[in-house]
Amino acid sequence: MSPDVTWSIGELAERAGVTVKTVRFYSDRGLLPEAARSGGGHRRYGPEALDRLRLIRSLRTLDVPVPDVGRVLERGDVLEDALEDVVAGKLRELGSQLTALRWREAALRLLQDCPPGERAGRLRLIGAVSTPPSTAAMAGFWRRWLPPRLPARLVSAIVEEAVPQLPDDPTPAQVLAFARLHAFTSGPCTGDDRGQPEVHRTGKGYRPAVLYDGLREAFALAAPDLRAQRAPRPGEALDCFVSAHARARGTRDTAAFRRSLGAQLAAEPRIDHYWQLVAELTSPPSGPPEPTPGAAYDWLCAALDAALDASDPGPGRRTREPSSSTNC
Structure with missing residues (x-):
């Protein structure tokens, strides 16, 4: 593909499989580079914007927040290092969420399986504990x-x-x-x-x-x-x-x-x-x-x-x- 080719916002959205609103959202936040402006002042985008948009979609699919996406894109010369940092952070966050869910599940099973006369007392005990729990x-x-x-x-x-x-x-x-x-x-x-x-x-x-x-x-x-x-x-x-x-x-x-x-x-x-x-x-x-x-x-x-x-x-x-x- 020629590096000189450009697309309108609608054409870029169609090629990337997203909506025009999505392209405008990321463009307004400075995440998509504009190749030029048309005579009527409309945005034109080149192949670099398409590559970036696909990368943004991949990161957002992994639930990476938009500010973190921006930090990855800013470190374009060290993209691998930036991705490693973001992925490691998301894994830590996900691990904490999974731990919290496992503790909640075990707490619910505790309440489900205990004798009815003990349920209220156990609920009070469990209700005082945060999830994930803290020592x-x-x-x-x-x-x-x-x-x-x-x-x-x-x-x-x-x-x-x-x-x-x-x-x-x-x-x-x-x-x-x-x-x-x-x-x-x-x-x-x-x-x-x-x-x-x-x-x-x-x-x-x-x-x-x-x-x-x-x-x-x-x-x-x-x-x-x-x-x-x-x-x-x-x-x-x-x-x-x-x-x-x-x-x-x-x-x-x-x-x-x-x-x-x-x-x-x-x-x-x-x-x-x-x-x-x-x-x-x-x-x-x-x-x-x-x-x-x-x-x-x-x-x-x-x-x-x-x-x-x-x-x-x-x-x-x-x-x-x-x-x-x-x-x-």
Whole structure:
């Protein structure tokens, strides 16, 4: 086709398979180059306008917004890069929309399949959750619950490990677990300072940053045993766990310290409800769940109890108190 050929707006519309109104719309927005004007002032378009119009139609078929189409056309010399950016952005947007739809579908199935007497309560829980869901309430919960003045890098690491990754295609049971988790972490704090572990309290001489750094290492060491579903036992993970508590208190890991630590941990408040819901939310369809920090903590406490029982099997040992659901 000769580059010098030109068409009227109607001829261009016919060649491209669109309406005159569509050509005028894109032309008025500067997306279609005019080759010339007729003697009567009418627009004339060349082959470049036809190529552009076909590209615009292709992008709009993929639901690319007109402003983004304009940005692609402006970068004509790097068209491939511009297209890659736009396509990647649309894929991210579409992924978010699909995730939201899957969560809504699972929520509707949850309501459909539950007993009629539970439907209203579940609807209230689900209605408080956005789609796609956000973990902001959980992150805020941990930032409130952790002791003050922890280093920012440590707080960020703990929050990242404690806040679960949400499934893209949840089951109804996972939707319910998330809704309950959201309600638990976004509700008002219902406890006082007794809802916090001893090490969180000011004026006690503890070094919480030392403890939490050590706990993260101990949890990582315990993870292989948890994945293999081994019973709690002495070893490197337990030694690291006890050492973290000892160093946070400025003392040494001795038999006497282990006995006092076992008694203290048995009496401390817990947030097992949070970790139970996280396990329900993140459990894979088959196989053991990925260890959570809560599961690692329980395993290490049980390992400490077992070690103390083995060294001192006599009466008088404290039993671990029931977990607390206090959210503070």
